[in-house]
Amino acid sequence: MSQSLVGIILGSQSDLEVMQGAAEQLEEFGVPFELIIASAHRNPARVHAWAGSAAAEGKKVIIAAAGKAAHLAGVVAASTPLPVIAVPMRTSDLGGLDSLLSMVQMPTGVPVATVAINGAKNAAILATQILGAGDESWRKVIENYKEKLAE
Numbered sequence: 001m002s003q004s005l006v007g008i009i010l011g012s013q014s015d016l017e018v019m020q021g022a023a024e025q026l027e028e029f030g031v032p033f034e035l036i037i038a039s040a041h042r043n044p045a046r047v048h049a050w051a052g053s054a055a056a057e058g059k060k061v062i063i064a065a066a067g068k069a070a071h072l073a074g075v076v077a078a079s080t081p082l083p084v085i086a087v088p089m090r091t092s093d094l095g096g097l098d099s100l101l102s103m104v105q106m107p108t109g110v111p112v113a114t115v116a117i118n119g120a121k122n123a124a125i126l127a128t129q130i131l132g133a134g135d136e137s138w139r140k141v142i143e144n145y146k147e148k149l150a151e
């Protein structure tokens with residue numbers, strides 16, 4: 001199996017259905033990825049260990065999806081030099097505005113790139129674009145994708 005270039009981390013099993021959209025898009029692009037479920041609240045040690053070793057393992061980008069008081073992307077960003085893309089999950093009480101504000105309002109110094117509420121597919125596209133910034137073959141994948149979009 002190829003080395004994972006993208007790491008996807010979900011705060012809960014309940015985020016998986018939406019985040020399949022990111023996994024499917026990466027599969028379509030041929031980007032190798034790893035997906036784990038670990039909560040910043042329930043499994044902080046596991047999150048810290050996973051994020052802390054991601055760069056050394058060869059990952060280039062992280063996608064972190066969580067809902068409600070969604071600390072996960074920020075916690076991951078605190079533990080890795082890799083770029084982190086945050087996906088705010090739609091929630092039953094506040095519609096995902098809670099998740100969105102928790103992610104997009106990161107204080108200066110620890111940025112995360114936040115996509116739309118439930119924006120799983122965009123997270124995968126952005127992750128591949130980040131790969132493409134330093135690798136011609138991934139850039140070509142995005143160019144082909146954009147050509148198809150325009151058709």
Ligand code: RP5
Pocket residue numbers: 010011012013014015039065066067068089
């Ligand atoms: C967050 O709380 C998860 O990311 C999920 O979106 C939300 C609800 O989690 P569950 O109670 O469904 O496990 O930690």
